[in-house]
Amino acid sequence: MIRDDYEVVIGLEVHCELSTKTKIFCSCSTEFGGEPNTHCCPVCMAMPGTLPVLNEKVVEYAVKAGLATNCTIEKNSKNDRKNYFYPDLPKAYQISQYDKPLCREGYVTIETDEGEKQIRIERIHIEEDAGKLNHDEYGRGTFVDLNRAGVPLIEVVSKPDLRSSKEAEAYLRKLKAIFEYIEISDCKMEQGSLRADVNVSVRKKGSKELGTRTEMKNMNSFRNIVRAIDYEAERQIEEIENGNTIEQESLRWDDISGKTFSMRDKEDAQDYRYFPEPDLVAINLTDEYIENIRKTLPELPESRKKRYKENYGLTEKAANFVTASKCYSDLFEESIKICNNPKTVGNLIMSDIARILNEREEEPDELKFTGKELGELVTLIDKGTISSAIAKKVLEELFNEVKMPSKIIEEKGWIQISDESAIKDVVMKVLENNPQSIADYKAGKDKALGFLVGQAMKETRGKANPQMLNKMFLDELNK
Amino acid sequence: MAISKDEIIHIANLACLNLSEEEIERYTLDMQEILEFANTINNVNTEGMSETIAANNKSNVLRKDEVKTFENIEMLLKNAPSQDEGMFRIPKVINN
Ligand SMILES: [Zn+2]
Numbered sequence: 001m002i003r004d005d006y007e008v009v010i011g012l013e014v015h016c017e018l019s020t021k022t023k024i025f026c027s028c029s030t031e032f033g034g035e036p037n038t039h040c041c042p043v044c045m046a047m048p049g050t051l052p053v054l055n056e057k058v059v060e061y062a063v064k065a066g067l068a069t070n071c072t073i074e075k076n077s078k079n080d081r082k083n084y085f086y087p088d089l090p091k092a093y094q095i096s097q098y099d100k101p102l103c104r105e106g107y108v109t110i111e112t113d114e115g116e117k118q119i120r121i122e123r124i125h126i127e128e129d130a131g132k133l134n135h136d137e138y139g140r141g142t143f144v145d146l147n148r149a150g151v152p153l154i155e156v157v158s159k160p161d162l163r164s165s166k167e168a169e170a171y172l173r174k175l176k177a178i179f180e181y182i183e184i185s186d187c188k189m190e191q192g193s194l195r196a197d198v199n200v201s202v203r204k205k206g207s208k209e210l211g212t213r214t215e216m217k218n219m220n221s222f223r224n225i226v227r228a229i230d231y232e233a234e235r236q237i238e239e240i241e242n243g244n245t246i247e248q249e250s251l252r253w254d255d256i257s258g259k260t261f262s263m264r265d266k267e268d269a270q271d272y273r274y275f276p277e278p279d280l281v282a283i284n285l286t287d288e289y290i291e292n293i294r295k296t297l298p299e300l301p302e303s304r305k306k307r308y309k310e311n312y313g314l315t316e317k318a319a320n321f322v323t324a325s326k327c328y329s330d331l332f333e334e335s336i337k338i339c340n341n342p343k344t345v346g347n348l349i350m351s352d353i354a355r356i357l358n359e360r361e362e363e364p365d366e367l368k369f370t371g372k373e374l375g376e377l378v379t380l381i382d383k384g385t386i387s388s389a390i391a392k393k394v395l396e397e398l399f400n401e402v403k404m405p406s407k408i409i410e411e412k413g414w415i416q417i418s419d420e421s422a423i424k425d426v427v428m429k430v431l432e433n434n435p436q437s438i439a440d441y442k443a444g445k446d447k448a449l450g451f452l453v454g455q456a457m458k459e460t461r462g463k464a465n466p467q468m469l470n471k472m473f474l475d476e477l478n479k
Numbered sequence: 480m481a482i483s484k485d486e487i488i489h490i491a492n493l494a495c496l497n498l499s500e501e502e503i504e505r506y507t508l509d510m511q512e513i514l515e516f517a518n519t520i521n522n523v524n525t526e527g528m529s530e531t532i533a534a535n536n537k538s539n540v541l542r543k544d545e546v547k548t549f550e551n552i553e554m555l556l557k558n559a560p561s562q563d564e565g566m567f568r569i570p571k572v573i574n575n
Contacts (some may be wrong), residue, residue, distance in 0.1 A: 020544050027547035036565045037556065041549035047558070056541035078532045085495050087569050100532060133572055143566035271493055282538040 008233040009201045009210055010162035014175055015153050016185045017129060017193035018061045024128045024152035025052030025095065032191055036134075036145035044150035046090035051279050054079075058152045059102070059283060061184040062126045063293050065154055066103025068182050068300060069121055069175075075285045077102050079126075079277040087144055088130040096155075098274040101125035102283070108178065109302060110170040111320060119171050120159040129153050154184075160199070160210060165229035169222050172196060173324055177301045180326040186365070195220040200232045202240070211236070212246040216253045216260060228253040232260050304329055312342035321350045327364035328353075334371020339378035348374065352395050360399065369398045377405040389462040390414045418465045423456075426464060427472045430455045441477050449473060482510050 023030055026043035043050045066073050080098035103124035109116050131149035133142050156175060162168045176187045176194055187194040196219050201211035214232060219225045231253075236246050251260040301323040308319040322328045328349050335345045357364065377394055380386045386394065386409055393414065394405045409415055417423060430452055431438060440448035449470075456469050487507050491498045498506065552565075561568040 022544050022546050029546045045555050053542040055544050057544035087572055141568045142572040145566050281540050282533045284538040
């Protein structure tokens with residue numbers, strides 16, 4: 001736990017790979033995977049004499065990102081060189097943007113325990129990704145694969161407005177959701193297409209000045225970002241309490257030990273000697289261009305959430321959960337068109353579907369079934385054809401093989417027993433076998449009823465209509 | 480325009496260059512001359528002129544987002560002193 005006389009201040013620099021077909025400055029494919037160096041050409045391999053040409057989609061996607069995060073779009077923009085040496089960067093400079101980023105001064109809204117909070121965005125700029133270094137386990141050296149070199153990125157820089165690891169996670173999840181909604185990135189953190197540099201500092205509560213910050217680069221899982229922030233904040237507080245000072249430096253987060261380590265950067269490592277990129281011309285955007293992009297923006301999570309609460313009666317929690325992922329939200333909308341029962345669909349997504357995905361260690365975008373199946377499933381529950389216990393089993397089946405739920409229950413023989421005489425038989429049998437429960441119930445132990453219903457469910461392998469069972473047991477017990 | 484020896488050492492470090500004492504002295508003088516030459520442009524009167532952000536007045540030279548596969552990767556790899564398994568081989572990079 002963070003001591004409550006201290007405040008944690010977090011800023012995030014989020015890198016997001018854009019889902020354009022080609023790289024930012026050449027016509028090579030951006031497709032993930034692929035044999036090493038097969039998505040390369042003289043431009044992205046930095047052969048002398050080659051010239052970059054900017055991909056028009058990169059500008060469009062970055063403007064889209066800016067508009068969706070309430071930024072001002074810079075009508076006169078340009079590219080700059082950021083100079084540093086590393087073998088994954090074949091030109092020894094990265095083409096980025098320095099003093100004229102495409103977007104400035106936006107914000108996103110996150111939900112916190114104290115209500116909604118706006119997190120300000122300082123800037124969004126475009127730049128190119130670096131290649132990948134493969135370290136050889138036999139010590140034969142390092143192998144350079146430039147397939148990712150030149151893949152377009154946007155970097156979203158937040159103001160230091162975040163005050164806890166929880167807020168940092170909520171902010172990152174919100175950005176991810178927005179970028180998924182506007183379809184500019186697949187935001188696959190496990191593939192590195194969404195990753196963050198995390199800046200952390202601490203200060204005594206009430207202090208106006210920011211403390212010295214440390215930076216953890218290239219974090220690509222929510223869980224590790226939260227752990228790293230909590231660890232680092234506590235470490236800094238302890239240092240300060242022990243009378244030490246915090247050094248501004250880059251740290252490496254180690255997943256396994258759950259600690260940060262100094263990278264022992266050279267003092268001047270941060271001196272990138274930016275200058276205007278002479279190989280590219282200025283980017284000038286007209287109002288008309290910007291407005292045309294604004295018109296293509298789809299409904300964003302904020303608006304969907306409001307609609308789900310107001311029109312469909314979803315709770316704050318359910319509306320938040322469903323809209324936090326575009327996949328969930330699309331699944332929800334498609335399903336309710338079929339079953340017209342938003343509450344049940346919302347609950348199934350929030351509890352069962354999320355749980356099964358979690359068990360399978362999968363993300364919402366890996367769902368194979370659609371609203372067609374989920375919508376029918378809810379219709380079957382509503383009509384009393386299956387119980388909600390059976391519905392959960394059908395869901396599990398849907399994860400294994402996509403089939404219409406009506407087909408699944410028919411094949412598995414899971415249709416709910418709603419036939420009065422059949423249910424009566426079961427009730428009588430259960431009562432006969434459990435005289436103690438009858439005595440308990442009569443002695444005022446209401447729990448005994450639940451036990452009896454449970455036994456009847458077991459007897460029918462979950463197929464009996466629970467409302468009918470309940471009623472019939474009560475009738476018999478109160479006779 | 481004065482440039483200090485320390486600054487030369489710093490720039491050399493950024494460029495990953497190892498300079499001898501003699502070279503540092505020489506480059507300090509060279510760099511001073513270059514800066515003085517470039518300084519001429521600082522004396523141009525720019526009052527009333529609008530800011531330019533590029534060396535020419537062209538803008539928006541853009542490319543369509545269409546894949547073109549470059550076929551001759553072998554030739555590009557050959558430029559490096561060492562390759563293996565379709566990749567450039569370089570001395571081991573120590574990744575802290
Ligand atoms: Zn290329």
